Amino acid sequence: MHRPDGAVILHNALPREGECDPGVARSKAETPQARSSRPPLPRRWRRRVARWVLLPSAAVLLGWLAKVQLFPTPAAKLITVPAVIGNIEESVVATGTLKPVKLIAVGAQVSGRITALKAAVGQKVRAGDLIAEIDALTKENDLRSAQATLDNVRAQRDEKVATLAKNEASLARQKLTFAQNASSRADYDSAEADVKATQAQIAQLDAQITEAEVSMSTARVNLGYTRITAPIGATVLAVGVQEGQTVNATQSAPTIVVLGDLDTMTIRAQISEADVVKVRPGQQVYFTILGEPERRLHAILRSIEPAPESVKTDSSFSTDSTSTSSSSSSSTSSEAIYYNGVFDVPNVDGHLRTYMTAEVHVLLREARNVLTIPAAALSGPEADGSFDVRVVNTDSAVARRSVKVGLDNKIAAEIREGLSPGERVVIGETDITPSTTMAAPPPGGM
Numbered sequence: 001m002h003r004p005d006g007a008v009i010l011h012n013a014l015p016r017e018g019e020c021d022p023g024v025a026r027s028k029a030e031t032p033q034a035r036s037s038r039p040p041l042p043r044r045w046r047r048r049v050a051r052w053v054l055l056p057s058a059a060v061l062l063g064w065l066a067k068v069q070l071f072p073t074p075a076a077k078l079i080t081v082p083a084v085i086g087n088i089e090e091s092v093v094a095t096g097t098l099k100p101v102k103l104i105a106v107g108a109q110v111s112g113r114i115t116a117l118k119a120a121v122g123q124k125v126r127a128g129d130l131i132a133e134i135d136a137l138t139k140e141n142d143l144r145s146a147q148a149t150l151d152n153v154r155a156q157r158d159e160k161v162a163t164l165a166k167n168e169a170s171l172a173r174q175k176l177t178f179a180q181n182a183s184s185r186a187d188y189d190s191a192e193a194d195v196k197a198t199q200a201q202i203a204q205l206d207a208q209i210t211e212a213e214v215s216m217s218t219a220r221v222n223l224g225y226t227r228i229t230a231p232i233g234a235t236v237l238a239v240g241v242q243e244g245q246t247v248n249a250t251q252s253a254p255t256i257v258v259l260g261d262l263d264t265m266t267i268r269a270q271i272s273e274a275d276v277v278k279v280r281p282g283q284q285v286y287f288t289i290l291g292e293p294e295r296r297l298h299a300i301l302r303s304i305e306p307a308p309e310s311v312k313t314d315s316s317f318s319t320d321s322t323s324t325s326s327s328s329s330s331s332t333s334s335e336a337i338y339y340n341g342v343f344d345v346p347n348v349d350g351h352l353r354t355y356m357t358a359e360v361h362v363l364l365r366e367a368r369n370v371l372t373i374p375a376a377a378l379s380g381p382e383a384d385g386s387f388d389v390r391v392v393n394t395d396s397a398v399a400r401r402s403v404k405v406g407l408d409n410k411i412a413a414e415i416r417e418g419l420s421p422g423e424r425v426v427i428g429e430t431d432i433t434p435s436t437t438m439a440a441p442p443p444g445g446m
Helices: 022-029 032-036 043-070 137-179 185-225 309-313 322-333
Strands: 077-082 084-100 103-107 112-117 130-134 227-229 234-239 255-260 264-272 284-289 292-300 338-346 357-374 387-392 398-408 412-417 424-430
Touching (some): 084 398, 185 227, 264 284, 284 338
Antiparallel strands (some): 103 255, 112 130, 130 227, 264 338, 357 412, 387 424
16 A cells, blocks of 8 residues: 555565465475476476487497508517527636736846947747847956956955965975984974964955955856846747936845736636536637637637636735735625636737637537527427527417427427427517507496
């Protein structure tokens, strides 16, 4: 209703007794029972929902199937090699150094200035050839002085010999007169004493003569040391001095040249303690050098040294304290131990050079002209000692086959039964799967 001032008067909106609030009525109508009683969605809506869910999933599935059919993942490819006739060996491998069978450092035994140097590197010398000369003036003077001393002592002896003859004659007269009572006992005793004294002086001079002769011999030898000659026929490998240089031989002999007989080379191969029990003198060996790894040089193992080279520095031989000795021994024991296997090889053509490195093989067993395959093709052994290999048949099928193995050096193996020359065996597979492949579709849709 309207008031006179134009305002609208609203009636009380509260429901009357017995009436329900419309909002309350709506909330009651939306209970679970009410929702379950709703009518189903129209069929077109269900189709639309199915298309939205299934079509993307089907597209993904079809794409994955097309990828698999058109671009299949390649299978692993077998690596095969044929069985061939060849040689196989089992050997102990070691590293050695080539040195001349005779290697000599020729030194100076006297001090002085090098006045002449007659040797050059690479020159071949014979035993006795002059190599160098040292200033000999001092040694010549020493020899002359020794000669003079010897001559002086000999002259003194000659004088005493004459005196002895005189004294002996005097003694004879005294003896005669004393027997005739013509002289006193004192005169006789004095004459006898003079003879004995002179004899003693001569003996003393004889000793001095011997000493002077030794000094003279030493001076002569020292003079000879000023001429340095080759002790053997060899090749000059190194020259350690220059002409005009002064050498001092007081404490040690300075090296003038190094000589080596290159006609025969000696190799000392370092054999580990794990392998040295397998080798013995008389075994066949061959070696190669770095510059010619394909050329084999053969020899016979001459000897195996009874102790490693480290024995030279063994601390137990020193006089140091126990603590120092034990610490040195512990450090030595942690190092690898090697024993030298020694053998010689001719080198008449001079092809081998001093201090070359050699890869040495000491043959333990060898099989020649036998059927061989790579050791990687073997699997086993079985209980009966046989091995299995995978063989590619003529129809490209792979079949397992049992074979009997002879010599096996872990690189190649001798096949005694089970294979024929030319048959191909599998030694591995190559994985050629692409690094990126399409994954399988997810179980659900988008």
